[in-house]
Amino acid sequence: MRMARLKHQPSKPPEPPVRGVKAATFNALLDTAMALIRQDGHIPSVAEVAVRSRVSRATAYRYFPSRSALITAVIDASLGPVRKLSSDNPDGRARVHELFTQTFPRFKEFEPQLRAAAQLSLEQWGLERAGLLEEEPYRRGHRVGILQHAIAPIAPMLPAAVRDRLHRALSVIYGIEPYIILKDIWGLRDREVDRIALWMADALIDAALRDAGAAALPALPAQASPAATTTADAPRPPLRTPGRR
Structure with missing residues (x-):
């Protein structure tokens, strides 16, 4: 991939x-x-x-x-085991679930360190824009490779654009960011943050598969005129039992 x-x-x-x-x-x-x-x-x-x-x-x-080198080592010590996670589960959705559920405990255990890393990244962004940054910037992004492995079973089912969109969207909700927003703004507890993050991951996977299915459908033949088929004569779509695919 x-x-x-x-x-x-x-x-x-x-x-x-x-x-x-x-x-x-x-x-x-x-x-x-x-x-x-x-x-x-x-x-x-x-x-x-x-x-x-x-x-x-x-x-x-x-x-x-530098502080960048220091926080890089701190985050590596905090999330090192997560970065080495590997799964041979052929079900992409299940593999994403495994990743999230195995990572949640470490996000909670090392929340202060992860927040500090986000804080440094934002601080350096401002200093860099102002031309005042005097150390090499701390660059985040290890989640990208971790998520690439997680969605590998789904990737062949998706057009490249949809696959990349799913990959990027999951990177928004896999990390400390949901904890910052849902705890600081909404006052939620860790367990509810975990549930919402998994719910969002499922919704993103469903959307990607739905988009991939729509992209694979053949184009409908052009009709002679809008009145060619009346509402009464138009075939109705079959009823489908709601459920997650």
Whole structure:
């Protein structure tokens, strides 16, 4: 399945040391950053993480040269298992459900970190537009590859334009964004957010399959005149029992 082109490639997390003092220092800095975000709700500076970890600033900057590098590592630690999820389920809808339901617990567990990442992305967007951004921007987008795997069984059934539309639409509801909107604005609990996200995913899949079916229908033959078939003579469509296909 060819993936639609992204505006920017997602930021890659720094490579953690495997063992020894370097690995211990890296993990200490990362754990401190995650704790500070959970406690304060925003991304600390690398210097602040160094002080809290009792590590020199020079050492901290060698591992994390910017807040972008720091938050990339934080999100990778938070969602790493999700990014490695793989399913051989041949049912595309079921595979999407598996992805959402397996990811929901981590969204809840690491909600402060995910909100902080969204916050940094928005902050840097404004700074970049104003020409004031002094670090490499943090780029989100790992969900694109995750969703590509999830919809793989459905993809061959859809025209390219419909497939790309479904892929992009699912990326809007798979992530921290539904939690921000539905909890902050509507005051919903996590369980209801999960239900609505799954409901939206089902609706998007249904719409994509419906659009694909309409695109595959042959064109109706042209009629001689609007009066050629009266309302009384026109055949009625068969009744169908409502239900999800």
